[in-house]
Amino acid sequence: MPTPLFAIPLNMGTGTWIVTIIASLGFIVMFGLASAGGDYQDLINTTLNNDALAREKRKEKK
Numbered sequence: 001m002p003t004p005l006f007a008i009p010l011n012m013g014t015g016t017w018i019v020t021i022i023a024s025l026g027f028i029v030m031f032g033l034a035s036a037g038g039d040y041q042d043l044i045n046t047t048l049n050n051d052a053l054a055r056e057k058r059k060e061k062k
Contacts, residue, residue, distance in 0.1 A: 034040065
């Protein structure tokens with residue numbers, strides 16, 4: 001019976017550890033690629049522009 005550090009408290013078998021490690025590495029790689037590509041910058045810019053437009057509209061109504 002393998003006894004890795006967290007296997008006993010989490011009741012995880014070898015297969016579950018392999019899937020968890022692969023999923024974690026995949027997430028880190030995809031997050032790194034998205035950050036390197038700067039994909040989040042468009043979202044931030046769009047949000048800030050929409051906020052500025054909404055504030056202008058509120059000022060015009062008053």
